[in-house]
Amino acid sequence: MHQGPDQDRPLLMIPGPVEVSPAVREAYAVPPPSHRVPELIESFGRALGMMRRVWRAGEGSQPFVLAGGGTAGMEMAALNLVAAGERAVLVETGFFSRRMAEMLRRAGAHVTVVPAAAGDAPAAGRVAEALAEARRMGPVKALFVTHVDTSTGVLIDPGPLLALAREHGALSVVDGVCSAAGEEFRTAEWGADVFLTASQKALSLPPGLALMVAGDAALAAREALPSPPPLYLDWQAWRPIMRAYEEGTPSYFSTPATNLVVALEAGLAEILADGVEARVERHRRAARALRAAWGALGLNPVPARTELIANTLSALRLPPGVDLRILLGRIKEHGVIVAAGIHPDVEGGYFRVGHMGWTVTRPELLRRTVDAVARALADCGHGPGPGPAVAALEGEPD
Ligand code: PMP
DSSP states (O other), X not given: OOOSSOTTSOEEBSSSSBOOOHHHHHHXXXXXXXXXXXXXXXXXXXXXXXXXXXXXXXXXXXXXXXXXOHHHHHHHHHHHHOOTTOEEEEEOOSHHHHHHHHHHHHTTOEEEEEOOOTTOXXXXXXXXXXXXXXXXXXXXXXXXXESXXXXXXXXXXXXXXXXXXXXXXXXXXXXXXXXXXXXXXXXXXXXXXXEEEETTSTTOOOSOEEEEEEOHHHHHHHHTOSSOOOGGGOHHHHHHHHHHHHHTOOOOSSOOOHHHHHHHHHHHHHHHHHOHHHHHHHHHHHHHHHHHHHHHTTOOBSSSSGGGBXXXXXXXXXXXXXXXXXXXXXXXXXXXEOEEOOOTTOTTOEEEEEOOGGGGGOHHHHHHHHHHHHHHHHHTTOSSOHHHHHHHHTTOOO
């Protein structure tokens, strides 16, 4: 059996896709199954059931698995809930909330954006004001938030914002693409109407699946839409199919990504074997250790305040005089791939290191990452080199 990333290829530590476990690789690598054979149908059904548990969603909620990226999932959530002429409020925390705003505008919705500077998030009080203000003009259909904005590494606390949405009679949609199974989230308890994600992040699967769980109120809102959303994204088209898989009967609307479905079951089973809370705690511990290592290297986070720093990735400002391209190239030469920043408003440039999914269960991979970043920075004339950074990562006195 394959034991994980080889020493002879670089370790993939970008904010998705991420390294996957040997069990997931093995599951994914089977000859493509038919979507009509009992083994695949049963695997799909089990995966849907496990999604409710990983999402901590109610028993009556509906999981959806769709071939597509997280962007397809965002669009599915938006277009099943918000019709042209309806009102939505969106909490801006970076690149991906801007994308959601664009989708809603294209759907003809009136969108109130609660703005924040790059690396920051609006205070809950500002969101409350925006909801109240929008509501004076008409009912607010839904509030959209991004749990972790992958462009800046900003983590928000969704619970209070979802409560505000409820107070104002609005549904809530959480983009959990960079958080599901990596950050604390309780779909049912916090009353999220839709919590969506993609396969290639903290679920630690190959890219290619959009996944979400929708609650009763969200499903009812789809039924009440004045006109249906695009067919491929329509919950009504997919719901009987998802139900059939859970009931163990063959069904077809559009061919599922069967290898990914098998991998999904394997990946979710690993997370549940660990325990969702334990998995989230591993992300927290890894992030804390990495923050210590970045501190030892003199690297500053993009998020404006400590409580905004995500546990699934680090967005790190470039030290003065260090060239981004050269740095990323040197990190790769030292055996690790990390990513450039993508938010246009972060001055001075930054880079991002993903630490989510299976890798946070493997301390040696985090060590390899810190070692490569420290060596590359030293090559660029910055920082103390790997010794102090690895010591900080491991919590040892320097
Ligand atoms: N939302 C967030 C928070 C993301 O990080 C991403 C991808 N990085 C997306 C949405 C879009 O996902 P995809 O690239 O799979 O379409």
